[in-house]
Amino acid sequence: MNERSGGPGRRASIYPSPRRATRGLTAAVAVVLSWTAGIGAGAAEELNALVWCDHTDTALIEPFEKKFGVRVNTKEYEGTGTALSIIEQSRPGDWDIWVIDGVDVPRAIDLGLLATLPADQLPLADVFEQVRMTDVTQRDGKTYAIIEKFGYNTIAYNRAKVDPADMTDIAVMWNEKYKDRIAIYDYYIPVMDMVALGLGMKPNEISDATLPKIRDGLFRMKDVARTVSDVVASQTALATGEVDILIGGGEWAIATLTDENPNFEWVLPEQGGILWAQSLAVFETSRRKDLAVEFVKYVMSPEGQARLATSSCFWGMPANSRAGAHLTDEQKRRLRWDKREEYLANSYRYFIPDAELDAKMLDVWTEMLQH
Amino acid sequence: MTVRRATAVITGTKPGRARQPWVLVLPALLWTALFFVLPLAVMVVHSFWQRQGYRLVREWTLVNYEKFFARSYFLESLINSIEVTALVTVTSVLLAYPLAYVLAEKVPVRWQRTALVLAIVPFWTSYVVRSYSWLLILSESGVISGSLQFLGVVDGPVSLANNRGATVMGFVHFFTMLLTLTIFANLKQLSPNYRRAAADLGAGPVRTFVHVILPLTLPGIMVGAFLTFVLCIGDYITPQILGGNQELLLPQTIMLQIARRSDFPMASAMALVLMIVVSVVYLACARWLRLERA
Numbered sequence: 024m025n026e027r028s029g030g031p032g033r034r035a036s037i038y039p040s041p042r043r044a045t046r047g048l049t050a051a052v053a054v055v056l057s058w059t060a061g062i063g064a065g066a067a068e069e070l071n072a073l074v075w076c077d078h079t080d081t082a083l084i085e086p087f088e089k090k091f092g093v094r095v096n097t098k099e100y101e102g103t104g105t106a107l108s109i110i111e112q113s114r115p116g117d118w119d120i121w122v123i124d125g126v127d128v129p130r131a132i133d134l135g136l137l138a139t140l141p142a143d144q145l146p147l148a149d150v151f152e153q154v155r156m157t158d159v160t161q162r163d164g165k166t167y168a169i170i171e172k173f174g175y176n177t178i179a180y181n182r183a184k185v186d187p188a189d190m191t192d193i194a195v196m197w198n199e200k201y202k203d204r205i206a207i208y209d210y211y212i213p214v215m216d217m218v219a220l221g222l223g224m225k226p227n228e229i230s231d232a233t234l235p236k237i238r239d240g241l242f243r244m245k246d247v248a249r250t251v252s253d254v255v256a257s258q259t260a261l262a263t264g265e266v267d268i269l270i271g272g273g274e275w276a277i278a279t280l281t282d283e284n285p286n287f288e289w290v291l292p293e294q295g296g297i298l299w300a301q302s303l304a305v306f307e308t309s310r311r312k313d314l315a316v317e318f319v320k321y322v323m324s325p326e327g328q329a330r331l332a333t334s335s336c337f338w339g340m341p342a343n344s345r346a347g348a349h350l351t352d353e354q355k356r357r358l359r360w361d362k363r364e365e366y367l368a369n370s371y372r373y374f375i376p377d378a379e380l381d382a383k384m385l386d387v388w389t390e391m392l393q394h
Numbered sequence: 395m396t397v398r399r400a401t402a403v404i405t406g407t408k409p410g411r412a413r414q415p416w417v418l419v420l421p422a423l424l425w426t427a428l429f430f431v432l433p434l435a436v437m438v439v440h441s442f443w444q445r446q447g448y449r450l451v452r453e454w455t456l457v458n459y460e461k462f463f464a465r466s467y468f469l470e471s472l473i474n475s476i477e478v479t480a481l482v483t484v485t486s487v488l489l490a491y492p493l494a495y496v497l498a499e500k501v502p503v504r505w506q507r508t509a510l511v512l513a514i515v516p517f518w519t520s521y522v523v524r525s526y527s528w529l530l531i532l533s534e535s536g537v538i539s540g541s542l543q544f545l546g547v548v549d550g551p552v553s554l555a556n557n558r559g560a561t562v563m564g565f566v567h568f569f570t571m572l573l574t575l576t577i578f579a580n581l582k583q584l585s586p587n588y589r590r591a592a593a594d595l596g597a598g599p600v601r602t603f604v605h606v607i608l609p610l611t612l613p614g615i616m617v618g619a620f621l622t623f624v625l626c627i628g629d630y631i632t633p634q635i636l637g638g639n640q641e642l643l644l645p646q647t648i649m650l651q652i653a654r655r656s657d658f659p660m661a662s663a664m665a666l667v668l669m670i671v672v673s674v675v676y677l678a679c680a681r682w683l684r685l686e687r688a
Contacts, residue, residue: 101653102653102654104652104653104654104655104656105652105653107656108652108656130448133448209639211654249553249556249638250555250556250638250639250640251638251639251640252556252638252639253634255526256526256529256634256635256638259526259529259530259533260533260555260556263529263530263533263534263535263536264533264534264535264551265533265534265535265553265555265556377447378446378447378448379447381655382655382657385650385651385654385655386465386467388650389467389468389642389647389650390467392467392639392641392642392646393466393467393470393471393641393642
């Protein structure tokens with residue numbers, strides 16, 4: 024009777040003997056190890072980048088890959104907290120490039136995660152002066168990151184559905200006239216900064232003492248809002264006509280939607296807007312620092328900057344002022360290139376609270392969401 | 395004679411063979427220990443530490459649990475989660491049972507396979523994509539609003555998105571199909587002799603269903619309902635996309651702690667509270683099933 028017959032005489036034989044099982048396990052481990060080793064061997068020609076989604080656009084990455092004959096592996100993340108978790112779970116040397124929120128660079132420097140960059144090889148002088156942010160990207164005269172792209176958390180809207188004049192006043196965020204026509208971008212720092220502006224404060228005036236006022240402002244805003252949503256859900260709400268205004272939105276939220284509906288606009292209200300800036304850095308533990316620096320140089324070149332600015336994931340202003348030569352008129356219109364100086368002058372950087380105030384701000388935000 | 399030897403004599407196997415099933419079970423046990431028990435232990439430990447500033451303070455404290463129960467907005471997220479999950483579970487069972495019953499009892503066997511494939515089609519698409527699709531369907535310019543306007547039920551566009559109803563709808567769509575499959579399997583296992591015996595004893599179709607079929611399928615319903623409860627109460631994606639943050643469910647509050655502040659101790663404490671709720675529900679189900687069998 025053979026095994027397939029399932030007869031009782033051979034029933035026990037369907038179980039592998041311990042020796043056979045051990046041999047099988049060893050073989051499996053060997054296969055896994057050789058596969059892992061293969062990855063390691065090929066890694067010399069690869070760069071691993073922890074990025075925001077705009078860096079996953081092949082139109083941006085491919086020219087660099089072709090020029091240097093390398094492969095750039097990108098892993099997308101949202102929020103510096105998530106990135107830190109990924110880094111914590113990785114081995115030193117796993118990552119080479121990091122696209123990090125400009126305001127979080129000091130934190131990354133404190134943690135010893137960033138390598139110094141050769142400032143003399145980077146086009147720092149061409150970067151718009153207001154977004155050089157050397158106070159966060161440099162320490163003790165050394166450069167650890169470079170701002171590569173920026174934009175605004177401000178007011179985006181559908182001009183066919185609202186009065187554009189109303190949008191120039193930041194108080195539109197709690198204007199009853201637009202009740203249930205407003206979406207709020209679900210990120211507490213910039214939106215609370217905007218609420219501060221709406222209350223006649225500057226973002227850096229947010230403190231324990233002023234937090235109750237901010238809380239009241241948030242509650243007023245929530246009362247007229249239809250939704251508090253992430254990027255995709257906010258864009259969907261605008262695109263489907265669910266809402267007509269996005270508080271905290273800007274070029275980054277609507278530029279890619281404008282192909283479908285040219286009525287989408289964004290504006291910096293008279294009271295000002297909140298400037299976001301993302302930066303590019305190289306990991307201290309990178310084993311391919313020279314290549315990583317080449318990548319930084321490529322992204323900061325006028326051509327790289329134009330591609331990054333108009334990435335299929337989201338648009339934003341290129342930090343390098345010379346990128347304008349590589350942008351079309353329509354691209355410039357969507358980015359409000361003509362207003363760049365005026366907008367930069369009337370914008371405020373993300374407020375960077377200390378850890379204690381940050382926790383309190385998040386608690387207030389949570390309370391508002393539950394309101 | 396040792397127990398092992400006695401077992402070997404009874405089963406007709408050599409003593410050494412008794413160990414062999416363990417060899418097969420070992421990979422799964424190791425996997426569970428490494429990727430469930432160990433992380434769970436780490437989570438428990440973390441929940442008793444705290445984050446001060448950007449530092450993790452490794453000193454035993456109950457501060458995270460105190461915070462959770464002291465702040466109404468945290469506690470509300472737990473209550474919201476339980477309410478939504480209960481609503482989804484009950485609605486899904488009420489929708490799934492008749493569907494499974496019709497499939498198992500009324501649809502010809504040759505069509506059952508096709509019907510089951512149709513039932514699982516929603517599982518083939520990405521969960522995230524499915525949730526965003528619901529957002530499109532429920533929005534002002536979506537299919538439902540358009541249909542209601544076309545039929546003259548409403549004058550202008552209506553939005554059903556970005557609220558608890560939308561979250562429940564997204565969940566129910568998914569879990570009704572899941573429950574249909576489990577209840578269908580349960581119904582198919584029932585011997586037709588039960589029905590014949592009930593008919594012999596003079597019971598009509600309704601009485602047979604109420605007193606015979608339904609009680610016999612209750613364990614299947616309970617298992618499906620518990621599965622729905624567990625998957626629903628821990629889900630982050632559907633309420634995040636469809637709920638419009640009009641209210642927070644506990645998984646969303648947990649994600650806020652992780653994604654915005656990397657506050658793993660607080661998130662761990664919240665996750666453990668959630669786990670305790672699930673455990674209590676599990677124990678209640680298990681006890682009920684034991685009582686049923688008795």
